[in-house]
Amino acid sequence: xxxxxxxxxxxxxxxxxxxxxxxxxxxxxxxxxxxxxxxxxxxxxxxxxxxxxxxxxxxxxxxxxxxxxxxxxxxxxxxxxxxxxxxxxxxxxxxxxxxxxxxxxxxxxxxxxxxxxxxxxxxxxxxxxxxxxxxxxxxxxxxxxxxxxxxxxxxxxxxxxxxxxxxxxxxxxxxxxxxxxxxxxxxxxxxxxxxxxxxxxxxxxxxxxxxxxxxxxxxxxxxxxxxxxxxxxxxxxxxxxxxxxxxxxxxxxxxxxxxxxxxxxxxxxxxxxxxxxxxxxxxxxxxxxxxxxxxxxxxxxxxxxxxxxxxxxxxxxxxxxxxxxxxxxxxxxxxxxxxxxxxxxxxxxxxxxxxxxxxxxxxxxxxxxxxxxxxxxxxxxxxxxxxxxxxxxxxxxxxxxxxxxxxxxxxxxxxxxxxxxxxxxxxxxxxxxxxxxxxxxxxxxxxxxxxxxxxxxxxxxxxxxxxxxxxxxxxxxxxxxxxxxxxxxxxxxxxxxxxxxxxxxxxxxxxxxxxxxxxxxxxxxxxxxxxxxxxxxxxxxxxxxxxxxxxxxxxxxxxxxxxxxxxxxxxxxxxxxxxxxxxxxxxxxxxxxxxxxxxxxxxxxxxxxxxxxxxxxxxxxxxx
Amino acid sequence: xxxxxxxxxxxxxxxxxxxxxxxxxxxxxxxxxxxxxxxxxxxxxxxxxxxxxxxxxxxxxxxxxxxxxxxxxxxxxxxxxxxxxxxxxx
Numbered sequence: 001x002x003x004x005x006x007x008x009x010x011x012x013x014x015x016x017x018x019x020x021x022x023x024x025x026x027x028x029x030x031x032x033x034x035x036x037x038x039x040x041x042x043x044x045x046x047x048x049x050x051x052x053x054x055x056x057x058x059x060x061x062x063x064x065x066x067x068x069x070x071x072x073x074x075x076x077x078x079x080x081x082x083x084x085x086x087x088x089x090x091x092x093x094x095x096x097x098x099x100x101x102x103x104x105x106x107x108x109x110x111x112x113x114x115x116x117x118x119x120x121x122x123x124x125x126x127x128x129x130x131x132x133x134x135x136x137x138x139x140x141x142x143x144x145x146x147x148x149x150x151x152x153x154x155x156x157x158x159x160x161x162x163x164x165x166x167x168x169x170x171x172x173x174x175x176x177x178x179x180x181x182x183x184x185x186x187x188x189x190x191x192x193x194x195x196x197x198x199x200x201x202x203x204x205x206x207x208x209x210x211x212x213x214x215x216x217x218x219x220x221x222x223x224x225x226x227x228x229x230x231x232x233x234x235x236x237x238x239x240x241x242x243x244x245x246x247x248x249x250x251x252x253x254x255x256x257x258x259x260x261x262x263x264x265x266x267x268x269x270x271x272x273x274x275x276x277x278x279x280x281x282x283x284x285x286x287x288x289x290x291x292x293x294x295x296x297x298x299x300x301x302x303x304x305x306x307x308x309x310x311x312x313x314x315x316x317x318x319x320x321x322x323x324x325x326x327x328x329x330x331x332x333x334x335x336x337x338x339x340x341x342x343x344x345x346x347x348x349x350x351x352x353x354x355x356x357x358x359x360x361x362x363x364x365x366x367x368x369x370x371x372x373x374x375x376x377x378x379x380x381x382x383x384x385x386x387x388x389x390x391x392x393x394x395x396x397x398x399x400x401x402x403x404x405x406x407x408x409x410x411x412x413x414x415x416x417x418x419x420x421x422x423x424x425x426x427x428x429x430x431x432x433x434x435x436x437x438x439x440x441x442x443x444x445x446x447x448x449x450x451x452x453x454x455x456x457x458x459x460x461x462x463x464x465x466x467x468x469x470x471x472x473x474x475x476x477x478x479x480x481x482x483x484x485x486x487x488x489x490x491x492x493x494x495x496x497x498x499x500x501x502x503x504x505x506x507x508x509x510x511x512x513x514x515x516x517x518x519x520x521x522x523x524x525x526x527x528x529x530x531x532x533x534x535x536x537x538x539x540x541x542x543x544x545x546x547x548x549x550x551x552x553x554x555x556x557x558x559x560x561x562x563x564x565x566x567x568x569x570x571x572x573x574x575x576x577x578x579x580x581x582x583x584x585x586x587x588x589x590x591x592x593x594x595x596x597x598x599x600x601x602x603x604x605x606x607x608x609x610x611x612x613x614x615x616x617x618x619x620x621x622x623x624x
Numbered sequence: 625x626x627x628x629x630x631x632x633x634x635x636x637x638x639x640x641x642x643x644x645x646x647x648x649x650x651x652x653x654x655x656x657x658x659x660x661x662x663x664x665x666x667x668x669x670x671x672x673x674x675x676x677x678x679x680x681x682x683x684x685x686x687x688x689x690x691x692x693x694x695x696x697x698x699x700x701x702x703x704x705x706x707x708x709x710x711x712x713x714x
Contacts, residue, residue: 530657531664534690600653603701604694614693 005579007200010208027174027218034167034214040140041160044423059090061101064325068318071108079164081113082247084371085266089252089259091166093365094374095381097220099258100328103265106248107318107325110241110269114311117237118167120220121303130169136162149454168217175225195235195278198228202239212244216310220303230302232279237310242274255367261332268328273317284313287396358388359434364445375449376457380592382442383464387518387585389434390471391511394578396425397478398592406515411508415501421486427479435475442468459599460592467588470581473595476583481574484567495559499551499568501574506543510579514586529590529598536583542613544576582610647712651705661695671702 015022048102074082085106091402092102123129136158143155174240206215214386216237245267252263288309289299298303321328330518363381368374395402399419446465453461481503488500519534551568554560560568591598606614668688675681 049640213645216672391645514669528660531687533659534694535687538686538690598703600650600657604657606690606693606697610693 017152023174023177026176026177027171030167030170030172030174031088031214031218032167032210033170033210034217035211037160037163037165037167038080038083038211038213039160040163041078041080044156044158044160045078045083054546057096058500061097061105064100064104064322064516067101067104068108068111071105072112073109074105074110075109075112076115079113079116079119079214080211081109081244082213084109085248086114086367089248089255089262090368090374092262093255093259094363094368094377095258096374096377099261099333102258102262102326103269103325105319106262106266107269110273111311111314111318113244114307114314117216117220117307117310118304120217121224121307128169129165129342133162133165133169136165152174166223167214171218171221172224175221175227182249193246195233195281198232198235199239199274202236202241203243204239205236206243208239209244210247210250212240215240215243220306223306224303224410230369231281231285233302233306234285234309235278237266237306238274238277238281240311241277241310241314242270252367256338256363256365258337259365259367261329261336264336265328269321271315272321273313276316276320277313280316283317284309288312340520346439349454358432358437361385361441361445363436363555364441369445369448369452372403372449372454372457375445375454376460379442379446379449379461379464380589382438382445383468383585383592386435386438386442386468386471387589389438390580391503391514393425393427393430393434394507394582395511396430397427397475397482398507399502400504400511405512406414406510411505412513414505414508415498419489424482424486427482430476431472431479435472439468456599463599463602464592465586468586471585474578474581474585477574477578481571481578484571488564488567493564495554496564496568499560500571503572507575507578510540510582514582517586517590529587529601532590532607533583533587534611536586537606537608537611538614540576540583541608541615544572559603563579589590647705647709651702651709652701658695658698661691661698665691665695678681692705 014028017028036389057070060070071084075081076405078084088097088102088105088109092099097105121185130174131339136480140155140159140162143151144159146155187437202215205218206212211216219228219233221242222228223230228236245263248263248266252259288305291306291312292299292301292305295308297308344476362385363533365377365378368378392402395405400414404414443465450458450461464559485500485504488496489504491497513536517536555565587602591601667686668684668691672681672684672688675684
């Protein structure tokens with residue numbers, strides 16, 4: 001309800017404001033242009049993040065001090081703590097960062113954002129920056145129309161900076177015109193009441209604009225024009241610092257639990273910093289005066305002193321909160337716990353499953369779509385989830401217990417065990433409950449992620465989509481295979497029964513191999529995928545029933561009737577198809593990476609036809 | 625300072641020459657793979673010399689053949705990329 005009323009209220013207030021104070025137009029147009037510049041800047045940075053940001057984040061955030069530095073440097077460069085926060089939430093949601101690393105970045109971003117105030121106060125107000133804005137906009141727009149992604153990104157960056165400069169210029173001009181008609185200083189309030197009112201105004205302005213940077217520029221220009229007092233400006237800056245958390249809160253709405261925890265950490269940090277700064281505003285202002293003197297800032301240069309205050313209280317916040325960062329993360333993990341869905345998502349073993357709940361996707365969160373790396377990482381993780389679900393469905397469809405598959409007990413025991421045809425699970429039902437939803441949403445998410453990926457990442461995305469399709473086909477083939485398997489595993493004809501038992505053991509062997517490959521792959525970064533996959537394909541080729549002399553013998557001696565033989569051939573085809581599809585999928589899952597570097601391993605792995613050639617050259621077991 | 629500037633220039637030129645840089649990266653990756661496959665083949669050969677169990681020998685033989693076949697593919701890929709890069713430079 002509040003969200004629905006928010007926009008019309010803002011529009012009405014603005015309309016009313018323009019009507020009673022036409023001078024407001026220039027200031028607010030300045031804010032609008034400034035915000036537009038930030039949007040362009042975000043687009044520009046996104047163009048350069050395909051794989052690069054992931055590598056950078058991995059290397060530069062493994063220690064807390066590194067995370068902090070990353071936050072400071074990236075925010076200083078991008079001039080947007082909101083963008084850094086949103087990217088961090090995306091990376092956290094995609095599992096590329098831990099909560100402590102994320103919180104470190106956010107703390108750093110809070111300090112990094114204070115450089116904006118220094119730039120505006122020290123440079124933006126003294127120099128006629130609109131003169132720089134024009135050529136930047138012209139070059140920027142020319143680059144934006146180029147087809148090369150890097151040039152387009154550069155274009156957005158230049159245009160973004162151009163719009164930022166232009167926005168600051170209009171705000172400055174606007175306040176100068178404003179000064180002639182209305183003097184805001186008439187409404188200034190002193191004492192604690194004044195502090196609280198202006199803190200609240202700073203907060204609200206930032207919530208509305210969703211940019212503390214824009215609020216701060218507005219404060220600095222108003223302060224420079226003498227429209228607000230120095231202390232009011234300090235309170236506004238504190239308010240802006242608290243209000244900026246709204247971006248993270250909104251960004252975390254589409255994120256997973258980790259993203260929500262990060263937004264909460266951001267809120268806690270900025271609230272603690274804000275309250276401390278409000279309580280200590282007088283001693284802090286005194287410290288600013290002392291430091292300003294040392295730095296050669298004149299006593300009346302309030303804009304630079306405001307920037308110093310902004311940096312100082314954010315540094316104080318970091319110093320206060322840093323020793324408690326691990327405690328803060330633990331508390332948030334305890335407070336924001338996952339709903340216990342895990343058990344419900346795991347397919348039960350043995351007993352017939354009577355639960356009706358459909359398994360939901362785990363990693364496809366809206367927040368990770370903000371960044372190409374995280375969007376692709378989410379597709380990779382969800383494909384692994386789909387693999388695990390499909391693996392379980394296939395195992396249950398063939399009446400293979402996970403405990404047996406995931407152990408080292410000889411699988412030949414399967415051939416001797418009696419099978420009750422009634423205990424086979426209904427694969428259509430399992431598909432509906434455990435796969436359909438995940439598969440459908442994975443494809444939708446992939447389509448949404450596609451436009452922002454680079455060429456290598458698009459190749460990975462296609463491979464992942466094909467892998468998901470292969471998995472679903474493997475499940476459907478299991479359904480076809482199950483029909484005769486049920487029948488012949490309980491048959492009195494020992495010859496055909498033995499053939500189906502063999503098919504079942506073959507699939508169980510493959511599933512076991514896949515399980516151990518997945519386990520090994522998770523513990524290793526460099527996984528020899530091309531070798532492992534080629535070996536798997538070679539084993540499949542060797543096990544093909546077509547190559548079996550024993551089967552020919554059975555047919556020749558009429559132990560297998562023609563009708564039964566044709567069923568066996570069809571089912572061996574299903575068996576091969578399931579195996580091939582599962583191997584293709586594990587190949588993609590072993591090699592896929594959000595930077596798009598897995599393509600080479602897949603190109604090098606031997607394909608089915610290459611393996612066939614190789615089998616002709618390699619002596620069969622025992623031949624040498 | 626100089627090395628930082630150099631790195632920054634490299635990074636920028638990499639983005640401005642996207643296609644060329646991608647090719648060079650790919651070439652480096654194939655080169656690394658080739659070296660890894662060479663090491664793997666050597667290890668397999670050593671293991672093969674040490675074992676007398678026929679089953680194990682057959683398994684190692686198979687692995688060695690696979691490694692060789694992949695190396696062959698990697699070589700072909702390396703040559704193809706190198707030629708493409710040379711052609712671009714001309």
